[in-house]
Amino acid sequence: MSFPLLTATAALPAVGAIATAAVPAARKRVAKWVALLFSVATLALAVAVLVRFDPDGERYQLTESHSWIRDFGVRYELGVDGIAAVLIALTALLLPFIIGAAWHDADDLEPTRPNRRWRPTQGFFAMMLAVEAMVVMSFAATDVFLFYVFFEAMLIPMYFLIGGFGDRAHAAGEEEAGKQRSYAAVKFLLYNLAGGLIMLAAVIGLFVVTSDQLGEGTYSLQQIVQARADGDFQLGTNTERLLFLGFFFAFAVKAPLWPLHTWLPNAMGESTAPVAVLITAVVDKVGTFAMLRFCLGLFPEASAWATPVVIVLALVSILYGALLAVGQRDMKRLIAYASISHFGFIVLGIFAMTSQGQSGATLYMVFHGVSTAALMLVAGFLISRRGSRLIADYGGVQKVAPVLAGTFLVGGLATLSLPGLAPFISEFLVLVGTFSRYPVAGIVATAGIILAALYVLLMYQRTMTGPVEKSVVREMPDLRPRELAVVAPLIALLIFFGVFPQSLTGIVNPAVEHTMSDVQKKDPKPDHPVADKGWFDYKPVDGHAGGDHK
C-alpha cells in the first residue's frame, strides 16, 4: 500500500480550509497566509503527482481503491490518467494566484471609519480551498458516484463565494449590487443543481443497468469499461442514449455550452475577479473534463450518436459567445462570453473524436485556465482601482499604468490565441482535429478566431488607449508588487507553454489514445500521405523527440 498521493492532494486543501476557518476572527492576515501556504503546499503535491505519473505506464495511475457505500456499489476509487493529472496540476497551480489576487477582496469594508463592516475573511479563503479540494477530487475520482458527489458539492462553496463577496464598489449602488449578486449566485446554483439532478437520475440508471447486467451494481469506471470490452456489459441503444443525455446535460451546464450558458455571465460578472477565475478556469473545467472521461468512456456509442448535435452546439457557442462578447459593455461579462466561446472550442475538440482534437481540448482546458486567469485578474485589478466594471468608464490607462496595460494586453492576446502564447497551440490542435473529420465545422470554428481578435482588441482599445482623463490618472496607480507577483508568473507560463507545449503533450497524448480506443475511433487518414515518401529530412510519424537533422 503506497502513499495515497491523490487523497493527500485533495485532502490538503480541505485541511487548509478547516485551518483557515479556525483562525480567530481578528487575525485576518494570519488566515490569508495560512490559506496561501496550504495552496502552495497543494501545488507541491500536485507537482509530485505529475512527477510520479508515468506517461507510458498504465492508463490510470496512483490508484486508490476502498469500499465506501457497498449498498450502491460505490467505491472510493481514485486514479489519474494524463488528462486528469494535468488538470489537477492546473487547479493546484492557479489557486495560489487566485488567493494572492484576492488578498484584499474579503477585507472588512471601510475599515477605518466608524461604520466599519465586518466580513468573513476566513470563510472566504476557506471556501476557496474547499473548492480546490472538491475539484481535485472530481478530477481524481474514477468512481462515477464519487465524482458526482464532489461535482455537486462544490456548488455550495462556489455559491457563497459568488453571492457573498462582490466587487467593493459598484456603479449601481450597493443595494442594487447585492441584488444582482444574489441573483447571480442563485442562478448559478439552480442551473447547476438542475443539471446535477438530471445527472443524478442517470447515475441511478447506471446503477440499475450495472446491477442488472453485472450482477452487482458498480460505479467503477475501470470496471465498467473493462466489462464492456469483455462483452459482459452491453447497454441497449435507448438506455445508453438516455444515460448519456443525463450525464451530458449536467456537463453542458457546467461547461457551459449554448444554450445553457446564461448563468456564467451573471456569475462571473457579479463575483470578484479571483472568484470569476475560480469559476471559469477551475470549476467549469470539471464539466468538460467529465465529458471526456465519463460521457465518452461510459457511453461511446451514444457519444457518437450525439456528436452531430454536440458539434453544432459547440459551433454555436463559439460564434455566439464571441459575438456577444463583442456586444458587452461590462468587461467581466465580456470575458465570460469569451469563455463561453472558448468552451465551445473545448467541446468541439472533444467531440471531433480525433487525437488532435482531444489533445487540443485537454491542453485548451489548461491554457484557457491560465490565460483567462491572467486576463481576468488584471481586469480585476483595474476594476478595483476605479470601482466600475463598465468599459466606458476607462480610457487612456496605458499612459498612466503601462505595466497594468501591458499585462492586460498579454492576457488579451493569449485569449485571442496569438501564436507564441500557449492557447494558440490548443486552439490550433482543436481546429485541425475538427477539420480533419468535419471540415465545415473546422472552417466555421475558425471564424471564431477573427471575432476573438475583435472583442479583445476592442476592449483593450476602449479601456487602455485614447486620451487620459484626469480622474483616471489620480485613481490609477500601476500594478503593485503583489499584483505583479500574481500576474507575471502566469504570463511566463503562457509563454513557456506556447514554446514548449511538448512538456504537456507527452503526458496527455497516451491518455487521449485510450479515450480514442474507448470510442473506437481512429484519426482520419490523409488523402495523399507523404509520411513514407521521404524527403531529405522528413521525420517519420512515430517519434516525438526528434534530434538535429542535417
Place this chain on the structure above:
Amino acid sequence: MSPVNYVYLAALLFTIGAAGVLIRRNAIVVFMCIELMLNAANLTLIAFSRIHGNLDGQIMAFFVMVVAAAEVVVGLAIIVMMYRSRHSASVDDASLMKL
C-alpha cells in the same frame, strides 16, 4: 333479512356523516358527523361479524367505541377552548392560517 343490508345501511350512514362534515359549519356538529361515520363503521363491523360468524368484528366495535369516547374528550376540549377564545364554534371562523 340478509345481513348485507346492514352493510348498505352503514355505507349510507357513513356517507351522511361525511356529507355532514363537508357541509356543516358548527364544530360540534361536524364532530358529531364524524362520530356518525365511526358508528357507520361499527355497524359494518358488526354486520360482517355476523356474516362471517366470528367475533373479531364485534370486539373491534367495542374498541372503536372506546376510541370514540377518547376522541370526544380531546375533541370537545379543543373545540370548547376554541369557542372560549373566539365566541364562535364555527369551523369557518378558524381560518387565520391559509395559503
Place this chain on the structure above:
Amino acid sequence: MSAVATAGTVPSLWTLAAEPLEAPKIEYGQLSPVIIVLGVAVLGILLEAFLPRRVRYGAQLVVTALGLVSAFAAVLGLAVTGHATTKRAVVGMGALAVDGPTLFLQGTILLVGLVSVFVFAERRLEPKSQTAHVDSFAAQPAAVPGGEGEREANAAGWTTTEVYPLLLFAVGGMLLFPAANDLLTLFIALEVFSLPLYLLCALARRRRLLSQESAVKYFLLGAFSSAFLLFGAALIYGYAGTFAYSGIARVIGNADRQTTAVLAETAGSDALLLIGGALVVMGLLFKVGAVPFHMWTPDVYQGAPTPVTGFMAAATKVAAFGALLRLLYVALEGLRWDWRPVMWGVAIVTMIAGAVIAITQTDVKRLLAYSSIAHAGFLLAGVIATEGRGVSSVLFYLGAYSFVTLGAFAVITLVRDAGGEATHLSKWAGLGRRSPLLATAFSVFLLAFAGIPATSGFIGKFAVFAAAAEGGATPLVVVGVIASAIAAFFYIRVMVLMFFSEPKADGPTVAVPSVWTTSAIAIGVVVTLVLGVFPQYFLDLASQAGVFVR
C-alpha cells in the same frame, strides 16, 4: 370448542373452570419498548398530579428522558439479540410484529422523541417571568387567550409540564403504529398517537389563536381521516373475515377459499377489498401528508408550537410510513398490481405539488411543511419499489429525514422578535451576518433537504430513487428529480435571504439557547453529515432491517 364437543353438556362456569383458561401469551420482552414508554407516560401523569408545580419540570424531564433512553436501550437489546433478523416474530397474539422494520423505526422514533424532549425543555428563549424561566408552552392552556387567567398564569410563571407525558403517549402510539400487525391495532395505535398530538398542537405560549386553530383543524381532519381508515378496515374485514395482516394476505392469495362458504362468497367480491384497501391507505396517506390529503400540514405546522411541529413532522412521518409499508407489503402484497399504479399517481402529484407550492411560501414553517409534503412524495417513490431494497431505502430515508427536520425546527425556535418566533421569511434576511453559526447549521439542513451530496438527504434520496428505478419506476425517478430541482429553488431562496440580504434594522434577534436546543441542533447537524459521508453502516442496518415478518 372442543370442551363442548367432548362433554356434550351445556357449558357452565364449572366446565370452564375445569378446562383451565389459556392465558394469552404476551412476550413482554419484545414489547418492552412500548411498555416502558407507556408506563413512564402514566408515571408522568401521576407526577403531574402529586408533585408541586415548581419541581414538576425537572422531574418530568428526568423521567421522560430516562424512559425514552431505557426504551431505546430495550430496542437496542432486541436488535442485538437478533429480533430484527433471525428471531423476528409476531407477538401479542398476532397484534404486533417485532421485526427489522419495527425495531429500526422504533429506534428512530425513540431517538427523535428524545431529541424532541431536548427542544421541549428549552427555557431560555422566552423572557423570564417574575418567578421562573418558562418554555414555549402555554402557561394555562385552558385560559382564554389575552384574558385575566392567562395573565395571572403568566405572571406566576406556570408552564404546561403535561407536555412530557403527552409526548410519551404519542411516542408510545408511534412505537405501536409501525409494529401493528392487524387493522385493529393499527387503528388503536393511530388514535393513541394522534390524540396527544392534537392536544400538543394547542399548547403554544404565543399566538395562541393560531395554535388553537391548528389543533381544531388537525383534530377534525384527523378524526375524519381515521373514520375513513376505520371504515376501510371494516370493509377489509368484510372481505377477509379477519383483521390480521397475515390472514388478509392469505385470503387475497386465495389460500383460505375453502374455509367457510361465507368467506368464499364475500371474498369473491374484490370490490370490498379494493375499496377497503383504498380507504385504509388513504387514512395512512393522510398521516404522511400525501397530496391530496396534505392540506392540514401547512396550517398545523405553522400553528403548533415549534418544538411540537418538529416532533410531529419527524416522528409522525416515520411511524406512518412504517405502518404504510407493513400494510402494503404484508397485508396487501397480493394486490400489488392494483395499488402500485395508484401510488404512482399519488407519489407524482405529491412530489410536484409539494415542491411547486412551496416556491411561493413566505413563512418558514409553512415552507418546511410543503417541503415535508414533497419529501413524502420521494418516500412514496421508495415505497413503490420492491420489498428489500425499497423498504430499506425508505427506512434509511426516514432516519435521515427525521433528524434533519428536527434540527431545522429547532433552529426556527431560536429566531425571535418581540412577538415570539419570527417565522416570516422576510425577517430572516441577513441572518447569516448576525449569526453565522446558526445560519450555517440551518443551511446544512436546507442542503440536506435539497439532497446535496455529503448530506444525509442526498444518500437518502439516492437510495430511494435507486430502489424505485430498480423496481422499474423510472418515470417516477425522473419526476422526482425534476421535483427536486424545483424544490432546490426555495431552499436556496432561504439561504440567499440568510446570507446575501441586508439585515433589517428591526429584524429578529437570535436567542442564545441553553444546552438543550444547542445539543438538539448539534445532533441534527452531526447525524446529517455522518449519514451523508459514512452511510454504509446505517445502510447496512436498514437493509438488514428491510424484511417483514409475515
Place this chain on the structure above:
Amino acid sequence: MESLIGLLVGFPLLGAAVLLCGGKRVDRTGHWLGVLLAGASFVVGAVLFLDMLGKNADERALHQHLFSWVPVESFQADVAFQLDQLSMTFVLLITGVGTLIHIYSVGYMEHDERRRRFFGYLNLFLAAMLLLVLADNYLLLYVGWEGVGLASYLLIGFWQHKPSAAVAAKKAFIVNRVGDAGLAIAIFLMFTTFGSFAFAPVLSNATEAGEGKLTAIGLMLLLAACGKSAQVPLQSWLGDAMEGPTPVSALIHAATMVTAGVYLITRSGAIFNAAPDAQTVVVVVGAVTLLYGAIVGCAKDDIKKALAGSTMSQIGYMVLAAGLGPIGYAFAIMHLVTHGFFKAGLFLGAGSVMHGMNDEVDMRRYGGLRKYMPVTFVTFGLGYLAIIGFPGLSGFFSKDQIIEAAFAKGGTQGWILGAVTLLGAAITAYYMTRVMLLTFFGEERWRQKTPSADAPSAEPAAEVHGEHGGPHPHESPRSMTIPMIVLAFGSVFAGGLFKVGDSFVHWLEPVTQFEHGHPPVSAAVVTGATVVTMLVGVGAAWLQYGRRPVPVVAPRGSLLTRAARRDLLQDDINHAVLVKPGEYLTRGLVYVDSKVVDGLVNGTAASFGGLSGRTRRLQNGFVRSYAVSMFGGAAVLVAATLLMRAV
C-alpha cells in the same frame, strides 16, 4: 553554420525581451541596445550569406531542427529553420533595412518618452519577421505571420493616446486576422491532404493531390497574403496604418512585413503551379490592387498615405508577378527587394520632411522644401526616380521585368495584364511626381496662413509647436540622414546589380524555379513602352502641379478624385457590408441572449412561481374545503383502484 540561424531570430528576440521587461533601468541605453542587436542579426545574416555564396547552388539550403514543438500523433510540428536562397534574400533585406531604420529611429524618436518601448517593439518585429521567413513549416511560419501582425499592431498604435492610432492598430490586426484564418485553413487542408504541413514534404509532393484540393489551399494562402500584403479585398488597413511613427511605416508597412504575402505565394509556388485557377485569382488580385493603390495614391494629400497607396500598388505588381508562376516568381522577389530599398527611403524621407515640418503631413502645406532639406531632397529624389522606373535605377529593372512577364503570360490574359501593368506604371509616375512637386518644388505654401480647419490628421505635437507661428523647415540630424543615404544607394544600384547577368534570377532559381517568359512582342518594345508611359505620367503630373500654383486647401475634385480620397469607398463598403450588419447582429444577439435564451430560463422559473401562486390559493384556510379535498381524494383513490382492476 546551421547553428547561426537561430541567432538571427535570437538576437532581436533577446532585445525585445530586455527592452520590454527591463523597465526604466534600460531607458537610457535601450535604443542603442536595439540597434546593436539588429545590427548583430544583420552581421550574422551577412556571414551566412557569404558562406552560402561559397557553395554550389544546390547545396546552399541550410536546415536546423531545434526541437519538436507540438507532437500529437500524426500532427508533428517542429521548431526548425530552413535557410535557402529565398529566405536568405529576405533575411538580408529585413536585417539590413531593419538596422538602418533602427538607426534612423534613434534620431526620429529622440523626444519620445517611450522610446525604449518603441525599440522593443521594433526588435520584436524583426524577430517575428525573421521567424516568418526562416520557418521550415507552415505552422511556424504562422507564428511569425501573426507575430509580425502583433508588432505591427503595437507600432501602429504606438501613440495610443491618439484614438485614431488605436483604432487603426486594431483595424490592422483584425483585417489581418481574416487573412490569418485563411492561412490556418490552408494548413488544415495540407494536414488532411498530405498529413504534413512542412514545406519540404508538402511542396515536393504537391502534384499528387487533386487540383481541387490544391486550388482550395492556394486560395486560402492567397487570402492570407491579401491580409498581410494589403491586397484587395483586405487592403483597407494599410492606409490607416500610417498612424504609426514613420520609421514603422518605412520598415513594416513598406519594406518588409507587407511583402510577406509575396513571400508566402512564392514559397508555395509548387502548390500554385499545380493549381492554375488559383493562380488566375492571384493575378487578378494583383492587377486590381495595382490599379487600386495607384488611384488612391493619386488623390491623397497626406504624404504618408500617398506613399501607402503606392506601396499597395507596388505589392500588387509583386503579387501579379508571383501569380504568373515560374516566369514571375524571381521578378516578384526582385521587385520586392528593390521596392524595399526605395520605398523605405521614400518613407524615411517623408519622415524627415515631417520632422522638419512640425509633423505636418499635408503635402499641400509643403512646397519648395528642397532648399531647406538638401539631403532629404536628394535621397527622396533618387527613391522617386527609382520607383517611377527611371531607366538605370533599380525600379526600372525590376518593374520592367514584371511587365515583360505579364505580357509573356500569353493570350488575351497576357495582353490585359500587360496593359494593366503599363497603366500602373503611368499612374505611378503621375502620383510620385505629384508628391515630389508638392513637397520640394513650387512656392512655400507653409508660410501661408490658412484660416481653414487644420489638416485632418495633424498630430497633437503639431499644435503645440504651432503656437510659435509657422514651421521652420530644417534638415534632420545625422542619425536620420545616413540611413536615407544608404537606402538611396540601394535604390539606385540594386536593380542593376541584380540584372547583371540575371544574377538574381539564377540565385533564386533552385528555390523558385525559373522559366524564361516570351512576350508576344520583343523585350525592347516592352521596355520602350514602359519608358514612354512613365514619361506620360510624369508629364501629366507636371502639367497639373508643376505649372500652376497649388491651392492649400484641396479643391473639391471630380467624383473619382473624391472617391479616391476616401480610398475608393473601401471603408464605406466595409462599413455597410460588415460593420453595420455586424453591429446589428451583435445587438440583436445581446437582446436574444437576455430576452430569449435567458428569458426562457427565467420564464420557466417564473411560470413555476405563477403555478405555485395559483395552486396555493387552494389552501384557503377552511377546514371544510380541506375535508372536501380529502373526500375527493378518497373517492379518486377508490375509483382509481377499482378502475385499475377493471382495466
